[in-house]
Amino acid sequence: MGRRGDLSVAPALLLDDEELLARAEVTTVNAFVHRTVRDLTGRVPTPIGDMDERQVWRRVCRGLNLPWTEQFLAQEFRHVILAHNELLSMVRSLRLGPLIAVHVVNTAMRIMSTRYPMELVRRPLPPEFDLRKLHPLTYSDQEHETAKTIFNQRTTSTGDLDEEDIGPVMQPLAADQQVQIFTALFFMFGSKVGAMKYRTGIP
Numbered sequence: 001m002g003r004r005g006d007l008s009v010a011p012a013l014l015l016d017d018e019e020l021l022a023r024a025e026v027t028t029v030n031a032f033v034h035r036t037v038r039d040l041t042g043r044v045p046t047p048i049g050d051m052d053e054r055q056v057w058r059r060v061c062r063g064l065n066l067p068w069t070e071q072f073l074a075q076e077f078r079h080v081i082l083a084h085n086e087l088l089s090m091v092r093s094l095r096l097g098p099l100i101a102v103h104v105v106n107t108a109m110r111i112m113s114t115r116y117p118m119e120l121v122r123r124p125l126p127p128e129f130d131l132r133k134l135h136p137l138t139y140s141d142q143e144h145e146t147a148k149t150i151f152n153q154r155t156t157s158t159g160d161l162d163e164e165d166i167g168p169v170m171q172p173l174a175a176d177q178q179v180q181i182f183t184a185l186f187f188m189f190g191s192k193v194g195a196m197k198y199r200t201g202i203p
Contacts, residue, residue, distance in 0.1 A: 088179050097178035098163035098170045101185060105154035106161060108189040116196045124152035131187050139184055143177055146170070147184035151192075 038044055048056070057070035066073070091097040112121045125148055131137055132144065139147070150166050163170075170178060197203060 088175055091178045091182075092175035097173070097175070097181070098166050100182055101150055101166060101170060101178070102154075102161040102163055104182060104185045104189070105151055108185070109154055109160075112189075112193065112196070115202060116193075116200060120196050120199060122155055124155055125188065125192065129191075131184060131191065134191060135187060137184075137187065139180055140177075143173075143180045144184060146173070147181045147188060150181070151185055151188045155192075 034044075053074055054070045057073045060066070060073065061068065061070055091100070109121070129148065130144065132139060146169050149169060150161075153165065154161050170181065173181070
């Protein structure tokens with residue numbers, strides 16, 4: 001428990017499977033795309049700059065009569081779409097779904113424990129708790145209940161969870177479902193903090 005739930009450790013410590021470790025490559029999205037385009041087309045691509053990117057999004061806004069600015073669309077694409085795709089790749093290719101999930105709940109527990117009374121922090125989410133009634137989110141019953149089980153498992157535990165602790169409920173799920181669990185845990189953390197703020201008056 002503990003150390004293996006820390007995403008700051010080296011890739012060699014995250015992957016104890018030699019076959020998986022041999023397949024792991026540390027790179028950036030830009031470098032990967034640059035190499036792929038070069039290999040497929042035989043030419044060296046020239047990435048567009050910020051000004052060019054804004055012009056593309058401006059044309060999209062005008063062409064589709066969208067109510068948002070080009071800056072908003074560029075940021076949403078960069079921080080939401082690309083981030084989601086990278087997370088999905090980590091879950092699908094490296095099988096890191098359980099590790100990412102325990103990192104979220106272990107970190108959430110440490111944050112809550114430093115600010116709020118432990119009797120509230122360790123109180124599990126009640127059976128009637130449903131994120132979908134608080135936020136416009138689309139989770140299946142299985143995804144929602146799996147996330148709530150993991151969250152409550154950590155809040156009632158005396159120590160950090162390890163990926164083996166939640167493997168039985170995470171491994172049967174597809175990669176996109178595991179990403180849903182990851183985002184649901186974030187929202188559950190935020191909902192619990194909001195409830196404790198209201199209860200204690202502590203910001």
